[in-house]
Amino acid sequence: MPGPAAAQAAWEIPARFARPEAGSDEGGLWSMMDREEVRLRKSPFSLRDPKLQAYVQDIACRLAGEHCPDVRVHLVRTPLFNASMAPNGMMQVWSGLMLRVDNEAQLAAVLGHEIGHYLGRHSLEQLRDAKSRSAFAQFLGMFGAVGAVGQLGLFAGMFAYTRDHERAADSIGASLMRKAGYQVAEAAKVWENLLLEIKARPDGDASRNPFFATHPPAEERQRVLAQLAQESPGGVGNEEQWREGVKPFMREWLRNEVKRGQHEESVALLDRKIALAPAAADYRWARGEVYRLRAKEGDLDSAVTEYLAAIADGGEPPDTHRGLGMIYRARRQSPEARTSFQRYLELAPEAPDSALIKSYVEELRT
Amino acid sequence: MRTLPMALLVFLLAGCAGVAKVESGERGLGERMLVSLDGPWNKVSAPDRGPAEVWTMEGRPVDELLIYSGIKNEQVIHATAAGANRKNFAFRSGMQPDEIVAMFEGMLTRDGSTFKLVKLAPADFGGAKGFRFEYSLTRKVDNVQLSGLGFGTVSGGELFALLYQAPRLAFFPRHQPRVEQMARSARIKT
Numbered sequence: 001m002p003g004p005a006a007a008q009a010a011w012e013i014p015a016r017f018a019r020p021e022a023g024s025d026e027g028g029l030w031s032m033m034d035r036e037e038v039r040l041r042k043s044p045f046s047l048r049d050p051k052l053q054a055y056v057q058d059i060a061c062r063l064a065g066e067h068c069p070d071v072r073v074h075l076v077r078t079p080l081f082n083a084s085m086a087p088n089g090m091m092q093v094w095s096g097l098m099l100r101v102d103n104e105a106q107l108a109a110v111l112g113h114e115i116g117h118y119l120g121r122h123s124l125e126q127l128r129d130a131k132s133r134s135a136f137a138q139f140l141g142m143f144g145a146v147g148a149v150g151q152l153g154l155f156a157g158m159f160a161y162t163r164d165h166e167r168a169a170d171s172i173g174a175s176l177m178r179k180a181g182y183q184v185a186e187a188a189k190v191w192e193n194l195l196l197e198i199k200a201r202p203d204g205d206a207s208r209n210p211f212f213a214t215h216p217p218a219e220e221r222q223r224v225l226a227q228l229a230q231e232s233p234g235g236v237g238n239e240e241q242w243r244e245g246v247k248p249f250m251r252e253w254l255r256n257e258v259k260r261g262q263h264e265e266s267v268a269l270l271d272r273k274i275a276l277a278p279a280a281a282d283y284r285w286a287r288g289e290v291y292r293l294r295a296k297e298g299d300l301d302s303a304v305t306e307y308l309a310a311i312a313d314g315g316e317p318p319d320t321h322r323g324l325g326m327i328y329r330a331r332r333q334s335p336e337a338r339t340s341f342q343r344y345l346e347l348a349p350e351a352p353d354s355a356l357i358k359s360y361v362e363e364l365r366t
Numbered sequence: 367m368r369t370l371p372m373a374l375l376v377f378l379l380a381g382c383a384g385v386a387k388v389e390s391g392e393r394g395l396g397e398r399m400l401v402s403l404d405g406p407w408n409k410v411s412a413p414d415r416g417p418a419e420v421w422t423m424e425g426r427p428v429d430e431l432l433i434y435s436g437i438k439n440e441q442v443i444h445a446t447a448a449g450a451n452r453k454n455f456a457f458r459s460g461m462q463p464d465e466i467v468a469m470f471e472g473m474l475t476r477d478g479s480t481f482k483l484v485k486l487a488p489a490d491f492g493g494a495k496g497f498r499f500e501y502s503l504t505r506k507v508d509n510v511q512l513s514g515l516g517f518g519t520v521s522g523g524e525l526f527a528l529l530y531q532a533p534r535l536a537f538f539p540r541h542q543p544r545v546e547q548m549a550r551s552a553r554i555k556t
Contacts (some may be wrong), residue, residue: 261472292470
């Protein structure tokens with residue numbers, strides 16, 4: 001059996017696909033996905049920012065090569081790690097994925113993997129395997145379709161291909177990364193980082209997660225990707241470009257991450273982000289929010305430390321002062337609470353909770 | 367076969383079982399809350415909403431009034447499924463209004479819906495100091511934009527709250543005055 005490098009060397013990018021005949025099973029699938037794409041374009045969850053969309057589309061195009069005109073990137077406002085690609089070329093990239101990757105190369109690893117499924121036409125094989133109605137519903141979920149079947153499950157877009165398909169997509173993705181000039185070594189880091197979050201969950205056991213049920217074990221995946229990276233050294237990560245590209249959206253994505261209420265995963269994510277960028281006020285604020293909302297023993301002290309670090313870094317979100325005020329108020333540190341709330345109201349006078357915060361300021365005067 | 371009709375069907379089936387009319391007049395909600403109704407409602411059996419009593423004017427999933435009466439410390443405020451991966455949201459007696467609203471937000475967005483707080487202000491509720499909040503919700507299952515209104519207070523360490531949500535066009539403004547009246551009439555026995 002050939003090793004991953006030999007298999008990769010033997011693989012050639014296919015020519016662009018013609019639209020299948022409408023009467024064929026593949027043609028029917030394309031038509032269904034076309035309808036989903038129309039719905040996706042109108043969805044309130046669609047992130048319609050021309051600049052960001054063009055940026056991510058450009059990365060996808062660099063990977064897809066001559067297939068670029070057939071790959072249509074749609075950004076979706078959903079705070080989970082996911083990307084998917086339908087057989088008609090509709091690619092979804094969720095905001096939770098964009099929050100998690102650290103550079104262009106890591107995003108390219110996931111997009112390249114999805115394009116790998118597309119180029120390998122793995123969905124067609126899956127379709128022909130999905131004989132029963134329930135299997136067909138699960139099959140549709142593979143593409144993160146706009147309808148609820150594809151959205152309700154965590155990682156819904158990623159756990160229905162076979163392990164062989166996943167291995168092939170990893171290999172194709174790494175090949176596309178190399179051709180596009182990206183560091184293949186970043187591909188292994190994506191899975192390492194995701195594993196860190198999953199292991200931080202209260203249930204702790206990554207092997208019980210559905211994401212790993214059909215994917216190759218993370219360790220195997222990392223090993224194979226690392227081996228491929230060794231054989232393809234060099235390339236760029238483009239960390240700075242990525243950070244600048246997503247900067248306008250980072251605060252909203254962090255807010256949505258905190259709102260998920262998966263505190264342990266969020267702390268694991270933010271620990272990693274802060275290690276990479278210790279002076280980023282938004283990350284410190286977000287970690288403070290997670291600690292404050294989790295409120296386990298010692299968490300409120302940690303939250304105060306994070307909020308103060310965010311303020312020291314400068315450019316902190318107004319909510320930093322609100323969070324501090326809430327903790328000081330609960331601890332009956334009235335002068336500190338009043339000062340924090342007043343600062344919050346100065347920075348965010350139109351905040352939706354301003355009436356409540358003003359009532360706290362009044363209460364703290366007495 | 368389409369994905370959306372399948373999902374809606376599940377949603378509709380979940381909401382259509384067991385309907386009873388709630389007549390106008392004074393009504394007890396749980397052991398400690400009383401409200402005065404100026405018109406009838408429909409009470410539906412909704413196990414998916416956990417400890418909340420669920421009323422509706424138009425029928426679910428169009429609109430719903432969630433009534434939380436006497437939720438205890440560490441009690442989860444929604445239905446839970448064994449082995450489910452999703453986060454559970456529980457009330458804690460020491461929660462402040464913003465934390466209670468965040469808890470409701472978490473509960474309402476467990477399915478991937480998006481919540482936006484529009485207003486949160488102090489307000490009397492049930493004869494005690496409490497809070498009132500307004501929100502918008504984009505429902506994941508069908509992308510419908512809802513408006514929502516909530517009232518709450520903590521009494522004796524227990525949570526009492528009303529949440530009403532309906533499509534922002536037509537349905538929400540049609541029934542909002544009735545919900546506001548009901549909230550004003552609420553009384554909590556100490």
